[in-house]
Amino acid sequence: MTTFLVTIGIGLSTAAILSLSAVAFTLEYAVSRIANFAHGEFLTIGAYAAYSGQAIFHQNVAAAAVIATAAGAAAGLALNFGLIEQFRGRTAITVFIATLGVAIIVENVLTIIYGAANVTYGFSQGKLHHVGPFLWTTSDIEVIISALAVAGLIYLLLQRTRFGKAVRAISQDRALAQVSGIPARRIIMATWALAGAVAGFAGFVLADTIGTFGPTLGFSFLLLTITATVAGGIGRPYATFGGALIVGLVIQIAGTYTSSAYELVFAFLLLVLLMLFRPNGVFVRPSAVTVRA
């Protein structure tokens, strides 16, 4: 029973990181109607930016997190401006393949800069804490709190601001939003910056939790992100948190009771099963996708 509860605790912390990455992925989808295969690269860029920054800011976790977030936002802006908008009007699958090309490019540019070998942060994971039935390190708790905070902020941003209203309008119909006087291009730009920022932060948190990472960090996390997004329903930011919870718990529980090497096997089988049995219910059809109010 204790093992089970500890597993749940780790699962929650995994789910927290996953939800950050997945909510960013789903925001990108909501405004641009494309699945961004280079999304994982935002995480990698964030992680490496924090790695470069930690030397300058003398192991300050907060500074590293800010640098990761800023780098992710810049990457989001650059991808939208340099690629997504250039491919506007092309089929979703064409853009998908193009972002796949971007993923390869970014991964290898990082390999050239930082080398293919893994690097490590110098941050401490903190002490172990018993919180209720769970067993968490200080950084686990920080991760979970920051994920909840980001979830709250995104909710407020989408529901209570003019920006959020514009995002919701664009996600339903970009052309209609445009003729209603919404500056769609600018709002989409801002959304990509926001998504990139969240993803960059997620990348830092992920890298810090794993402890050691390389240029493929984000790419290998991407399919997990997509699974969580699908579980929640793509293009629906709030449901994504539920999806992340499902995926985080499933892989931790399955991994604990078989072998941690097979964690991802279960995640991908879950993805295939979701596609097989809930392709419409969970995976909302593009024409029916809305950001749920």
Place this chain on the structure above:
Amino acid sequence: MYWVSVVTEAGIFAILALGLDVIWGWAGDFDLAFYGYLALGSYLTFVLTIGKPTPPVEYILGYHLPVVLAIALAMVAVVGLAAVIGAIALRNLREIYFAVTTLGAVSALYLLVENYTPLFDGYNGVYGLINPGQTALNLTYNGYRIFFLGVVLVLLLAAYLIVQRLSRSPFGRMLRSVREDERAAAAYGRQVFSAKYRAYLFGAALAGLTGGLFAIFISAFNPSAWTPQELLVIYAAILVGGRGNPRGVILGVFVVYIGFIELTRYLPSPASRPDFGPAMRQILIGLMIILMLRFRPEGLFRERPGLDRSPIVNGAPIPASQRPAAPPGLRSDEGATREGGASEGGMGRWAGGRRRAGKTERAGKRE
């Protein structure tokens, strides 16, 4: 001898690209599981020919079959795997959903093979298939390599002729009409799932064959030989050559593998940065994919409409703008028509099958 091996490799991948082009170029399904079929074909060819494993090495089967029979069995198994994945992924899922599902399936298999050693010895992989039949053929090592190049080129020619013939057949045109607009194709009486499924199995069979040839070519196979990046090179080659055009696809593979990869071998690779050369190559592949998609999505050689040269006046096709408009429901959407040459004619080009009634209909039954 160096060039023999380069051309052999390009020839093997050209067969693979022909198979992938049937799935992606004709049927329009962006399949990310495809390299897994090559991998399975390769693994099975090994375990069926190299005999029992000696501990601590472990793998399944371990027979001493003749290599030709082993490749044939491997192809059957690969088609079986594709039948399962295809049945799941092709039934209701399209485009990105299809791509993600196939990626999920192949990633699960990849991790399984990598971590579960009794299957194919995990990360170490299988090896030991060195020039099968060399003594029987009474050849030197180099002579065998040249002989093998000949075998690969003959198989490539055979695959090309089959694919080329299929491309112009009612089956090829049906796949293209399904790709352009599924609902319209279904309205014309096409079985959308079955058409796509058959295309998928055909492509997988070619991938299985390629796996067998690849096993002989490199005589060792482990998980690092089938990372997702490998598949991207094939996609890049198809994009360069011309999606949907068999001749273009083969040319694309030779351009990408020989022209491109061989030229980038001479990139500086300083000792302090051993990753520089390979990384640079991957970057160029990525750039090539993006630039081709952006500026010339139809590739160097456009897809040809085959026998169905419907609206032609004075030897020149009528521009899309001057053709009678299709009923609204039959139009491909804006996105699809912007794909460039391949889709320019929309339904008009590929759905012509039924319009040229009699002959096509009879031909259709023969499939």
